[in-house]
Amino acid sequence: xxxxxxxxxxSLPLLLQGAWxxxxxxxxxxxFGILVGTIAGMLRLSKGPMRYLAGAYVDFIRGTPLLxxxxxxxxxxxxxxxxxxxxxxxxxxxxxxxxxxYVAEIVRSGIQSIEKGQTEAALSLGLTPxxxxxxIILPQAFRRIIPPLGNEFIALLKDSSLVSVIALEELVRRAxxxxxxxxxxxxxxxxVALIFLVMTFTISRLVNYVERRxxxxx
Amino acid sequence: MVTIQNLHKKFKNLHVLKGITTSIEKGEVVVxxxxxxxxxxxxxxxxxxxxxxxxxxxxxxxxxxxxxxNILQVRQEMGMVFQRFNLxxxxxxxxNITLAPKTVRNLSADEARARAxxxxxxxxxxxxxxxxxxxxxxxQQQRVAIARALxxxxxxxxxxxxxxxxxxxxxxxxxxxxxxxxxxxxxxxVVTHEMGFAREVGDRVLFLDEGLLLEENTPSExxxxxxxxxxxxxxxxxx
Numbered sequence: 001x002x003x004x005x006x007x008x009x010x011s012l013p014l015l016l017q018g019a020w021x022x023x024x025x026x027x028x029x030x031x032f033g034i035l036v037g038t039i040a041g042m043l044r045l046s047k048g049p050m051r052y053l054a055g056a057y058v059d060f061i062r063g064t065p066l067l068x069x070x071x072x073x074x075x076x077x078x079x080x081x082x083x084x085x086x087x088x089x090x091x092x093x094x095x096x097x098x099x100x101x102y103v104a105e106i107v108r109s110g111i112q113s114i115e116k117g118q119t120e121a122a123l124s125l126g127l128t129p130x131x132x133x134x135x136i137i138l139p140q141a142f143r144r145i146i147p148p149l150g151n152e153f154i155a156l157l158k159d160s161s162l163v164s165v166i167a168l169e170e171l172v173r174r175a176x177x178x179x180x181x182x183x184x185x186x187x188x189x190x191x192v193a194l195i196f197l198v199m200t201f202t203i204s205r206l207v208n209y210v211e212r213r214x215x216x217x218x
Numbered sequence: 219m220v221t222i223q224n225l226h227k228k229f230k231n232l233h234v235l236k237g238i239t240t241s242i243e244k245g246e247v248v249v250x251x252x253x254x255x256x257x258x259x260x261x262x263x264x265x266x267x268x269x270x271x272x273x274x275x276x277x278x279x280x281x282x283x284x285x286x287x288n289i290l291q292v293r294q295e296m297g298m299v300f301q302r303f304n305l306x307x308x309x310x311x312x313x314n315i316t317l318a319p320k321t322v323r324n325l326s327a328d329e330a331r332a333r334a335x336x337x338x339x340x341x342x343x344x345x346x347x348x349x350x351x352x353x354x355x356x357x358q359q360q361r362v363a364i365a366r367a368l369x370x371x372x373x374x375x376x377x378x379x380x381x382x383x384x385x386x387x388x389x390x391x392x393x394x395x396x397x398x399x400x401x402x403x404x405x406x407x408v409v410t411h412e413m414g415f416a417r418e419v420g421d422r423v424l425f426l427d428e429g430l431l432l433e434e435n436t437p438s439e440x441x442x443x444x445x446x447x448x449x450x451x452x453x454x455x456x457x
Contacts, residue, residue: 120268121304125318125370126294140308
């Protein structure tokens with residue numbers, strides 16, 4: 001049994017380039033995911049008909065595999081509009097929409113976890129329901145949803161490996177290509193796992209830090 | 219200042235208020251008492267429409283309160299203090315007090331701050347401006363809550379069992395602030411179990427039982443000479 005350390009070292013630059021793309025895709029998608037998710041989460045709590053649309057969106061995303069969602073965006077949608085969608089764009093759309101649905105649930109439960117007395121106090125001072133939401137409820141909910149949001153960030157980072165199926169040269173895809181050349185799956189997949197571990201560990205430390213910084217007054 | 223006509227409130231099958239008619243005059247301190255479940259808190263919460271009445275009318279300064287039209291203005295003029303304080307835990311004491319004047323009344327930051335500091339001084343907490351609510355005792359939090367409501371310069375104050383969640387040794391400091399407020403001529407509606415406060419500060423006491431206003435009178439009359447059997451029974455338990 002031989003273990004080729006040198007292969008890991010030599011592959012590292014290529015793998016790290018892939019990891020960089022993984023980080024880019026995930027960060028951009030989390031950003032849009034939080035945007036979409038906050039809106040969808042608040043819509044789910046609203047009184048209008050939009051709440052059903054938001055509910056359907058969340059149910060659809062959570063009830064179908066991310067892989068299928070990626071295929072719909074990359075293969076299905078372009079066929080419909082007779083126009084190709086670049087893999088990078090398709091990946092970000094798919095990951096953002098996926099992330100948004102989970103964030104919507106996090107935001108919804110975060111808002112619902114703030115006691116009713118807070119809204120009542122704000123309203124009793126003459127604030128409109130919108131201002132009560134903006135100044136009183138959301139800032140408190142935001143603090144509470146940092147930890148689950150961090151978990152979602154980590155989950156998305158790992159799930160982003162699925163976009164390797166649309167030939168995006170992120171970390172997993174890079175490894176596949178190198179393995180195709182070298183026939184050394186063990187070393188490469190181990191290296192990939194370790195790189196993922198470093199990334200997720202860093203994020204969870206970062207989230208812990210932010211959480212502690214925001215802890216005041218809650 | 220407030221006229222209440224045939225006020226009803228139903229929660230699904232539960233008829234909490236069964237037609238209450240009374241009024242609160244300018245400068246008057248009205249104390250609402252009654253057994254638990256009598257509807258006294260619901261009555262108070264209907265005045266600023268935190269509970270939507272299911273029947274009847276409420277007039278504030280002669281104008282019918284209509285949640286679709288003027289509820290925001292009415293609430294700006296009707297401060298409220300809650301049993302559980304409901305301070306905003308994520309911002310400092312000073313910001314709790316300046317938030318509504320700044321965002322609702324469009325006061326400048328300096329003006330709002332000056333007003334807040336004066337009010338904190340008035341409730342004896344000038345040194346707590348930069349604390350967070352959870353760093354204060356219950357009595358201190360409730361005094362901040364009173365200052366927060368007063369910062370809007372309301373015409374009237376509602377108190378919903380303001381001392382019921384407090385440790386006994388902190389009740390006095392909150393009642394003292396309320397007494398001062400009454401002396402200054404603030405119109406007040408107070409739901410409380412503090413009969414001493416009702417007797418000493420109240421101009422009129424309303425006795426609610428099972429959603430009905432059974433009796434209203436001056437404190438001395440109501441306490442010494444209750445007309446209803448239910449009132450006598452209640453008073454015999456709490457006095």
